[in-house]
Structures are given as structure tokens and as C-alpha cells.
Amino acid sequence: MLPELGNFAIILALFFAIVQIAGPFVRVSGLQYTAVFSQFFFLAFAMLCLIFCFINNDVTVLFVRDHSHELLPLIYRIGASWGGHEGSLLLWCLILSGWTAFFLIFSLMKKNIPNELLTKIIMVLGYVSTGFILFLFSTSNPFKRDFPTEPISGNDLTPILQDPGLIFHPPMLYLGYVGFAIAFAFAVAVLLEGRLEKNWAHACRPWVIMPWSFLSCGIVLGSWWAYRELGWGGWWFWDPVENASLLPWLAATGLLHSLIVCEKREAFKGWTLMLAIITFALCFLGTFLVRSGVIVSVHAFANDPDRGVYLLGFMAIVIGSALVCYLLRIKHFYQPPKFQLFSRETFLLLNSVVLISAVATIVIGTLYPIVLEALNLEKISVGEPYFNTVFVPIMLPALFFMGLAPHVSWGQQTVITLWKKMRWTLFFSLLITALFPIVTGFEFHVLTSLGIFLGIWIIFATLQLFFQMKNKSILPVSAMMIAHIGIAILVLGMTLNKSYSVERQVKMLPGESVNLAGYQFTLNNIHEMNGPNYQSIAALFNVQNNRGKEFSVTSEQRIYLSHNQAMSKAGILVNMWRDLYLALGTSFSDGAWSVRIYYKPFVRWIWCGGFMLLLGGFLSLITFLQKKGERHEAI
Amino acid sequence: MRIILFLFTMVFFLSCYAAEDIYHFSSTEDQTRFAMLTSELRCLVCQNQNIAESNAPLAGDLRQQIFQQIQTGHSNQEIVDFLVDRYGNFILYRPPFNAGTIGLWFLPFILLFSGISYLVYYIRKKR
Amino acid sequence: MRLFKLIRVGLPMMIFLGVMLLLWRGLTLHPAQIPSPLINKPAPQYRLPNLLNKKMMTERDLIGHVTLLNVWASWCEACAEEQSTLVAISQNKNFQIIGLDYKDNLADAKKWLQQYGNPYEVIAVDQTGNSAIDWGVYGTPETFVIDKKGIIRYKYIGPISMEVWEDTLRPVIEKLS
Structure with missing residues (x-):
């Protein structure tokens, strides 16, 4: 019963999505708005149906059969409803309609978008939504049923997904990913109108900032999940699917900054519109890469070629038509620049250029193997060493400018005044960078020092901004400051972690110990444990630091009953300065176990920086909500 | 100040209870080479992990192979060539620089450079 | 402008x-399929015992026949899948099928052959997996086609079905013999 209801709800949602498109053509008042809310309601209903199918473990539903099992704990059953292609696509559609509904309520309440434009935005969102719901319904229906003749049990959720990360990461990531549809619809609607309302950028900004915050948080959550789950303490692998989430983030960061200039200085209009289109196109590209099977990835969904063809065709229509609009209408938005070469505008534009180059680098790195294969040349792999050599150098100047740009005035600036303003900050950043290896005893590397310098420079320069504010209200810039410091902390965490992590792979018998980075790790005992749907071999370790303080930590090797595949569950000791990460490997015939022990300094800073981005995003939203009439003063 | 002096002051106590390293190298230089080589090679079984991290049996065999070759004094280039001869360039996470990969290595920088040049041109032309 | x-x-x-x-x-x-760089190169040298009689075998055994070298193991599920096809095509005497038993337990391997059939002329045993590395093996089953001069001409990755045999392997072998 439930699956049929869910299926029916999807059909109704599809119907309302089509009505949503018809909005501007059919002059029935409120019809379009009703369609938006009904669509959201029915998709939410369908999602609930799916979740209940999982809770009941209804194996007649194919999607449930493939991703659930009677022993699977309840919380993972709920998570499993988006743990595969079909369910996560339903979540995609639900979140898209959720954003649309939220956007509509928000705009109707604030009345900051003219009705004509609002109708067009909702229409564009309707197109996107229709395409995705149709995709969901025709090629990836999560409610497809099959009645087995004899009782069977489900295939269970892949062990690697059975982690709290599954509950938070995909919804958070999609809240970001999908949310950029609104900025995209905004841009297309504006292009269709052919003229720019003066407060366009202002009205659009929260719809970039909110998804951007969620995406930042989603990416960091994903990284945290991989760190804990994949068993070797890495936090970023340059896997194509990870790249797929980083791409829209980079483009959206450019968009965010470009919108500020658009709002404050009425410049870069065309470029901003382009960035909005690029950002969503990259979301689309990511969705395609993950779901079509053109690339090999640990995270990719099982795929079938029909889905790839559909998604590609749909992407061609949506993004292609947006680009055609852009081609035809862009001349109406062109404005000659009204600023000097050395000005904040230039720096913000430079920021876009660097970020788009970074995007291009990742796209090239991800797609290049396909290019070579398509040309029947050799088959290559592009991985971390490539991105470290190409992507990182491109981003470094952007980080330097990140500290500098907020101090540069709008319009024009002389180098001398800027130098006078910043020289002490620069000096102290350099000084601390130089002192760092001496004081902490860490080994000196040029590249590490560069990373440390950039992190400290951003923090100092941002704090300088705070102290020079004097009597102005702090709130409007606090969001920017927190986000920038968040990036600085992220950079410091990544640099220090990459440079100073150490590890040992040892063969250990119970009672033996190993020293690493000033800690002594002793394997106390090996015992068996039983989980709800797995059995595990657990190793209890005692860890002693060089002042005699003791901790204990358990590292497991789990065998999930339904999969019969061993999975390592690392034991991690956490504090602000370092993680100690112990992963149990395989056993030897003499009763010894191979153990990997990692000392990972500053890894918490990475997650910390990521959450500061989320915080910054929310602060910015609060500012936006507070400012009602003040906006014109700001300009 | 807590983190001071933890690192690189690693003293390996040689008590009778000390566990042994699985890949024991006589010099830290060889150890770094091993870490570098295994992390830059792609595991062919679970194709999105490197050889250092993969739990696949083949990755274990290749780690052992690389370990032995380092022990017997092979250079990094020799080890990489050995693997490329058998598995092709696919095994390298750092793609080789050749006619086919020129675009891969240079395009990003060309794009950045032309982007910045265009930016400067755009701002200066209508002053 | x-x-x-x-x-x-x-x-x-x-x-x-x-x-x-x-x-x-x-x-x-x-x-996911990785082309082998060994195509059109001489087969790598090896010296491995025969599973059934412990006699040493080398790459020189390949010379003079067109050979289908099939890498398998008793723990490999996909290998069981292709065994019936291999048994069927082993009737064809235009070429020899040589097995390379990859990182296997010998007793299991012998039992497995009894269960699924033995299409192989001879079976070389590679218990360490070192020889398989020389062949660039990364997952069983893999099948190489080697010509009379001992040059590798083709590599197929994955289980061989009757279709695969008819459409891909057979034409390659016929061209060589």
C-alpha cells in the first residue's frame, strides 16, 4: 500500500511541477504558488512513504531490498532511504521543491522581488523540477516492486555507509548542491526579463549564501566521514565524486563575491549572471558524474546507461537554454568598468578569475582521462599528486589576496597607503611563521611555511579589520570575518596535517608496544564483540603520553553478517592539537595483528574551519534579515 | 605549548616488548621513499585508493614488491618503470608528462594567465 | 575588438x-577496464610448478602453439562462472589452454577443478602472486591470447561467456592460427 501511495505522490508532484511551469502563461491567481506548495507536500509524502517502507523492511520494494536488512538498526534504515541512487534522487527532488517553497514564502513575505520576476524564477525552477521528477519516475523509481515467491531478506546497506555520517552528510550536501538552483533560476529569469532590477543582487544573495554554507558544511562532513570510515585517516582523496562537490563550492564562492560587487557597485552584472549559471551547471555535472558511470569512484552509485543518457540530455537542455539566453541578452547588461586597476573591485574580480581557473583545473583533471580514452590514446589516472602540483599553486595567491582585499578601498587605492596600512600585519605574520618551527620543534619546510604564513596572514589581516572598525556596526562584516578566519583555520589545519602526520605499520602481539610521536601504544588484548548486525574483533589499546597520562581506545575489525566482508573501524583519540588514529589490519598465524598507527596533528582544525564557514553563512543571513531599510545607506 | 617537541624526537625503544614494523627500513630516507611511492600509485582493484591505503590483496603484494625493490637498492624510477611496464600508466596517480598530457599539465596555468590578462585589459581599456 | x-x-x-x-x-x-601494456610484447618469463605433477614450467612452453592463458583461482566466484565455457571450447584443438592458478590453496584448487571441470592442458601455480604481477594481473579471471612465437596478442578481463568467446576471442585466435 505504502509504495503505491508513494508512487502516486510522485506522479502528483510531477503534475504540479508542470503546473509550476505553466504559471506565467496561465493567468490564474495563486495557481503557481499552490503548485509549488503541493509539489513539496507530495514529495515530502513520498519520502515519508519510502522511509516507512524501510522501517518496515518491506522487501517487496526493490530499492528497500537492495539497501536494507532485517538486522539493520533503525537509524541506518532511515538513512538507507537516501543511501542509494533512487532514494537519494527522491531526496534531491524533495530538497529542490523545499527550497522553492521556502524561497517563495520568503519572497512573498519580504516583497523584495517584483511579481513578474518572481513568477519567472518559479517557472525556471519548475522546469528543473519537472525534469528531475520525470527522471526519478521513469528511470529510477524507488517504489518499484517485485513480489518474490519465497521469503527473502534484503541485501543490506553497504557496511561503509553504516555510520552516523550517512544521516547528516547527504542531506546537508544536497541542501547546498540543489539550493544553487534558485540562484540559477534567478539569473535565467533576469536574462529573460532583459533588465536588471536595482536590488537584484541584494535579493539573490541569501540564495547563494545559504546553499553555500550548507555545501561547505556538507563537504566537511563528507571529509569527516571518510576520515573515520575508510580506515587510513585521510580526509581528502581528490576522488572524482569529491571533486564533484568541490566544483560548485568554488564557483559559488566566486559568485558570492561577485554578487557583493554587483550589489554595492553595480558592476560585473554579466559576469555574475554567468557565474550563477556555471555554479548550477557544475552541480548538474556532479550529479551526472556520480550517477552515470562515466568515472570510477568509491562513492559512485551503481549505474545504468539510460540514466546517463537522460541526465546528459536534460543537462544539455537546461544549461544549454540558459546559455542561449545569456548569449542573446547579455548585451543589455554590459557596463564599462568604473574603477581603477588597483581597487577592491579588481581584487574581487581577480578572486573570480582564480576560482574559475581552479574549477577548470579540477574539471580538466577529472575529465582528462575520458578525453584520452575517447581519443583511443592511453589510459591514465589523475590523482592527488597532480592536484597538489597544479591546483594548490593556483589557489595560493587567492589566499594571500583574501587577507588583503578587504583592506583595499572601492574604486581606487594607492599602493603606498595600502603598504602603510598592512606592513606591520605582514611583518608579524612573517615573524610568527619564522618562529613557528623554532618554538614548536616541527621541522622546517618551505611549502609548509608558506601555508602557515597564509593562514596566519589571513587571520591577522581579518582581525586588523575588526580593530579598525571603530564605531561602525560590527554585524555586517562579522559574517565575512568569521568565514575568512574559517578558511584560514582550514588552511592551517590542512598544511600542518599534511606536513607533520606520521605513521607506523606494525605487527603486534597482545602485550607489545610501539612508540610514535611521543606516545606509547600498547596492545592490551584482542577480544570478540557483537554488534546489532555485525561481529567484530576488537583490539583494546592503551596509549600513554610522555608525561605518563593514560588513555584507552578500541579499534575494531568488523564482519557484517549480511556481507561477509571485513571492515576496519578505526579507534581515534581526539583533542584539539592532534588525533591518534589506530586501525586494525589483518591477523598473522602466530596470533599477532597488523596495526596502523597514525599521529595526525591539527586534523580537528579542518572540521573546525568548515563549521566556521557554516556559521559565517548563517550570520550573513541574520544580517540580511535585520537590514531592511538600511541597505541604501550601505551603498 | 603542549605539542612542543613531540615530533621528530621519536625514540624507538628496543625493549623486548616492542612490536616490529611490517616494513622495516634501515634508513628514514628509504622509509619516506616507500611512503611516497605507495601513495602515488593507484590500486587497480579498488580503483580509487592508492596502494598504501588499499586493503586489496594485490595492493599488499605490490607493497611487498616495492618494499623488496627498495631493499635491493632500486631507484624510484626503476620501481615506477617496473610497474608501468606491467600495468601501464594507469597505475600512476601522477600522470606522466607526454604529448597526450600537455593539456592536462599546462591548460590550467594558461587559463589562469589569460584570465588575468583579460581582466587587466578589460579594466584599463575604458579608463 | x-x-x-x-x-x-x-x-x-x-x-x-x-x-x-x-x-x-x-x-x-x-x-574500469585497464588495457594491458603487454599487448604485442613477449610473454613475461616465469618458472612455476605444475599443479598436478609439480613439474616446472616456463614461458618456453608457450612457443609453437596458440595459447589461451587463463588466470583463475578457486576462491574467485566469477571464475566458476566461466568454467563451463572454457571446458566447452577446450574441445577445439587449434590452441592450448593453460591455467594460471593465482594465490590459491592447492587442495582447494584440485577440488575446484573436479567440481567445475578442467579445460587446461597444464596449470601453473603462482602462490606468491609475483608471476601474476609480471603478467599485470589485477583481478581474476583474466585471459591472455598468446601467439605461436610467445607474443601476447590480446587480453580479456572478466569471465568468458559463450558470446565473449564467439565475438571476441575466437576471431583473435583464428587469425593467429
């Missing part, structure tokens, strides 16, 4: 179309 404007406005569209075309092409490729 004109050109610049054209580039500025048209570039995004061009890039977009290029990427679309590429992805379209990408849908028909097989990203």
Missing part, C-alpha cells in the same frame, strides 16, 4: 558544448 567580444560571449557556450560531447562519448567507454 570584435573577436574579443565574440570570444567573451561565445566561449562559455563552446566550452559547454565540448564538455557535453565529451561526456556523451564517455558514456560508451569502460572506465
Whole structure:
């Protein structure tokens, strides 16, 4: 019963999505708005149906059969409803309609978008939504049923997904990913109108900032999940699917900054519109890469070629038509620049250029193997060493400018005044960078020092901004400051972690110990444990630091009953300065176990920086909500 | 100040209870080479992990192979060539620089450079 | 000037179309299959015992026959899948089928052969997996076609079905013999 209801709800949602498109053509008042809310309601209903199918473990539903099992704990059953292609696509559609509904309520309440434009935005969102719901319904229906003749049990959720990360990461990531549809619809609607309302950028900004915050948080959550789950303490692998989430983030960061200039200085209009289109196109590209099977990835969904063809065709229509609009209408938005070469505008534009180059680098790195294969040349792999050599150098100047740009005035600036303003900050950043290896005893590397310098420079320069504010209200810039410091902390965490992590792979018998980075790790005992749907071999370790303080930590090797595949569950000791990460490997015939022990300094800073981005995003939203009439003063 | 002096002051106590390293190298230089080589090679079984991290049996065999070759004094280039001869360039996470990969290595920088040049041109032309 | 404007406005569209075309092409490729660099090279040297009589075998045994070298193991599920096809095609005397038993327990391997059939002329045992590395093996089953001079001409990755045999392997072998 439930699956049929869910299926029916999807059909109704599809119907309302089509009505949503018809909005501007059919002059029935409120019809379009009703369609938006009904669509959201029915998709939410369908999602609930799916979740209940999982809770009941209804194996007649194919999607449930493939991703659930009677022993699977309840919380993972709920998570499993988006743990595969079909369910996560339903979540995609639900979140898209959720954003649309939220956007509509928000705009109707604030009345900051003219009705004509609002109708067009909702229409564009309707197109996107229709395409995705149709995709969901025709090629990836999560409610497809099959009645087995004899009782069977489900295939269970892949062990690697059975982690709290599954509950938070995909919804958070999609809240970001999908949310950029609104900025995209905004841009297309504006292009269709052919003229720019003066407060366009202002009205659009929260719809970039909110998804951007969620995406930042989603990416960091994903990284945290991989760190804990994949068993070797890495936090970023340059896997194509990870790249797929980083791409829209980079483009959206450019968009965010470009919108500020658009709002404050009425410049870069065309470029901003382009960035909005690029950002969503990259979301689309990511969705395609993950779901079509053109690339090999640990995270990719099982795929079938029909889905790839559909998604590609749909992407061609949506993004292609947006680009055609852009081609035809862009001349109406062109404005000659009204600023000097050395000005904040230039720096913000430079920021876009660097970020788009970074995007291009990742796209090239991800797609290049396909290019070579398509040309029947050799088959290559592009991985971390490539991105470290190409992507990182491109981003470094952007980080330097990140500290500098907020101090540069709008319009024009002389180098001398800027130098006078910043020289002490620069000096102290350099000084601390130089002192760092001496004081902490860490080994000196040029590249590490560069990373440390950039992190400290951003923090100092941002704090300088705070102290020079004097009597102005702090709130409007606090969001920017927190986000920038968040990036600085992220950079410091990544640099220090990459440079100073150490590890040992040892063969250990119970009672033996190993020293690493000033800690002594002793394997106390090996015992068996039983989980709800797995059995595990657990190793209890005692860890002693060089002042005699003791901790204990358990590292497991789990065998999930339904999969019969061993999975390592690392034991991690956490504090602000370092993680100690112990992963149990395989056993030897003499009763010894191979153990990997990692000392990972500053890894918490990475997650910390990521959450500061989320915080910054929310602060910015609060500012936006507070400012009602003040906006014109700001300009 | 807590983190001071933890690192690189690693003293390996040689008590009778000390566990042994699985890949024991006589010099830290060889150890770094091993870490570098295994992390830059792609595991062919679970194709999105490197050889250092993969739990696949083949990755274990290749780690052992690389370990032995380092022990017997092979250079990094020799080890990489050995693997490329058998598995092709696919095994390298750092793609080789050749006619086919020129675009891969240079395009990003060309794009950045032309982007910045265009930016400067755009701002200066209508002053 | 004109050109610049054209580039500025048209570039995004061009890039977009290029990427679309590429992805379209990408849908028909097989990203997980890795071509072997050993094609058209002499078979690697090996010295491995025969599973059944412990006699040493080397790559020189390949010379003079067209050979289908099949890498398998008793723990490999996909290998059991292709065994019936191999048994069927072993009736064909234009070529010899040599097995390479990869990292296996010998007792299990013998039991497995009794269960699924033995299409092999001889079976070389590689218990360490070192010889398999020389062959560039990364997953069982893998099948090499080697010509009379001992040069590797073709590699097929994955289980051989009757279709695979008829459509891909058979034409290759017929051309060689």
C-alpha cells in the first residue's frame, strides 16, 4: 500500500511541477504558488512513504531490498532511504521543491522581488523540477516492486555507509548542491526579463549564501566521514565524486563575491549572471558524474546507461537554454568598468578569475582521462599528486589576496597607503611563521611555511579589520570575518596535517608496544564483540603520553553478517592539537595483528574551519534579515 | 605549548616488548621513499585508493614488491618503470608528462594567465 | 575588438558544448577496464610448478602453439562462472589452454577443478602472486591470447561467456592460427 501511495505522490508532484511551469502563461491567481506548495507536500509524502517502507523492511520494494536488512538498526534504515541512487534522487527532488517553497514564502513575505520576476524564477525552477521528477519516475523509481515467491531478506546497506555520517552528510550536501538552483533560476529569469532590477543582487544573495554554507558544511562532513570510515585517516582523496562537490563550492564562492560587487557597485552584472549559471551547471555535472558511470569512484552509485543518457540530455537542455539566453541578452547588461586597476573591485574580480581557473583545473583533471580514452590514446589516472602540483599553486595567491582585499578601498587605492596600512600585519605574520618551527620543534619546510604564513596572514589581516572598525556596526562584516578566519583555520589545519602526520605499520602481539610521536601504544588484548548486525574483533589499546597520562581506545575489525566482508573501524583519540588514529589490519598465524598507527596533528582544525564557514553563512543571513531599510545607506 | 617537541624526537625503544614494523627500513630516507611511492600509485582493484591505503590483496603484494625493490637498492624510477611496464600508466596517480598530457599539465596555468590578462585589459581599456 | 567580444560571449557556450560531447562519448567507454601494456610484447618469463605433477614450467612452453592463458583461482566466484565455457571450447584443438592458478590453496584448487571441470592442458601455480604481477594481473579471471612465437596478442578481463568467446576471442585466435 505504502509504495503505491508513494508512487502516486510522485506522479502528483510531477503534475504540479508542470503546473509550476505553466504559471506565467496561465493567468490564474495563486495557481503557481499552490503548485509549488503541493509539489513539496507530495514529495515530502513520498519520502515519508519510502522511509516507512524501510522501517518496515518491506522487501517487496526493490530499492528497500537492495539497501536494507532485517538486522539493520533503525537509524541506518532511515538513512538507507537516501543511501542509494533512487532514494537519494527522491531526496534531491524533495530538497529542490523545499527550497522553492521556502524561497517563495520568503519572497512573498519580504516583497523584495517584483511579481513578474518572481513568477519567472518559479517557472525556471519548475522546469528543473519537472525534469528531475520525470527522471526519478521513469528511470529510477524507488517504489518499484517485485513480489518474490519465497521469503527473502534484503541485501543490506553497504557496511561503509553504516555510520552516523550517512544521516547528516547527504542531506546537508544536497541542501547546498540543489539550493544553487534558485540562484540559477534567478539569473535565467533576469536574462529573460532583459533588465536588471536595482536590488537584484541584494535579493539573490541569501540564495547563494545559504546553499553555500550548507555545501561547505556538507563537504566537511563528507571529509569527516571518510576520515573515520575508510580506515587510513585521510580526509581528502581528490576522488572524482569529491571533486564533484568541490566544483560548485568554488564557483559559488566566486559568485558570492561577485554578487557583493554587483550589489554595492553595480558592476560585473554579466559576469555574475554567468557565474550563477556555471555554479548550477557544475552541480548538474556532479550529479551526472556520480550517477552515470562515466568515472570510477568509491562513492559512485551503481549505474545504468539510460540514466546517463537522460541526465546528459536534460543537462544539455537546461544549461544549454540558459546559455542561449545569456548569449542573446547579455548585451543589455554590459557596463564599462568604473574603477581603477588597483581597487577592491579588481581584487574581487581577480578572486573570480582564480576560482574559475581552479574549477577548470579540477574539471580538466577529472575529465582528462575520458578525453584520452575517447581519443583511443592511453589510459591514465589523475590523482592527488597532480592536484597538489597544479591546483594548490593556483589557489595560493587567492589566499594571500583574501587577507588583503578587504583592506583595499572601492574604486581606487594607492599602493603606498595600502603598504602603510598592512606592513606591520605582514611583518608579524612573517615573524610568527619564522618562529613557528623554532618554538614548536616541527621541522622546517618551505611549502609548509608558506601555508602557515597564509593562514596566519589571513587571520591577522581579518582581525586588523575588526580593530579598525571603530564605531561602525560590527554585524555586517562579522559574517565575512568569521568565514575568512574559517578558511584560514582550514588552511592551517590542512598544511600542518599534511606536513607533520606520521605513521607506523606494525605487527603486534597482545602485550607489545610501539612508540610514535611521543606516545606509547600498547596492545592490551584482542577480544570478540557483537554488534546489532555485525561481529567484530576488537583490539583494546592503551596509549600513554610522555608525561605518563593514560588513555584507552578500541579499534575494531568488523564482519557484517549480511556481507561477509571485513571492515576496519578505526579507534581515534581526539583533542584539539592532534588525533591518534589506530586501525586494525589483518591477523598473522602466530596470533599477532597488523596495526596502523597514525599521529595526525591539527586534523580537528579542518572540521573546525568548515563549521566556521557554516556559521559565517548563517550570520550573513541574520544580517540580511535585520537590514531592511538600511541597505541604501550601505551603498 | 603542549605539542612542543613531540615530533621528530621519536625514540624507538628496543625493549623486548616492542612490536616490529611490517616494513622495516634501515634508513628514514628509504622509509619516506616507500611512503611516497605507495601513495602515488593507484590500486587497480579498488580503483580509487592508492596502494598504501588499499586493503586489496594485490595492493599488499605490490607493497611487498616495492618494499623488496627498495631493499635491493632500486631507484624510484626503476620501481615506477617496473610497474608501468606491467600495468601501464594507469597505475600512476601522477600522470606522466607526454604529448597526450600537455593539456592536462599546462591548460590550467594558461587559463589562469589569460584570465588575468583579460581582466587587466578589460579594466584599463575604458579608463 | 570584435573577436574579443565574440570570444567573451561565445566561449562559455563552446566550452559547454565540448564538455557535453565529451561526456556523451564517455558514456560508451569502460572506465574500469585497464588495457594491458603487454599487448604485442613477449610473454613475461616465469618458472612455476605444475599443479598436478609439480613439474616446472616456463614461458618456453608457450612457443609453437596458440595459447589461451587463463588466470583463475578457486576462491574467485566469477571464475566458476566461466568454467563451463572454457571446458566447452577446450574441445577445439587449434590452441592450448593453460591455467594460471593465482594465490590459491592447492587442495582447494584440485577440488575446484573436479567440481567445475578442467579445460587446461597444464596449470601453473603462482602462490606468491609475483608471476601474476609480471603478467599485470589485477583481478581474476583474466585471459591472455598468446601467439605461436610467445607474443601476447590480446587480453580479456572478466569471465568468458559463450558470446565473449564467439565475438571476441575466437576471431583473435583464428587469425593467429
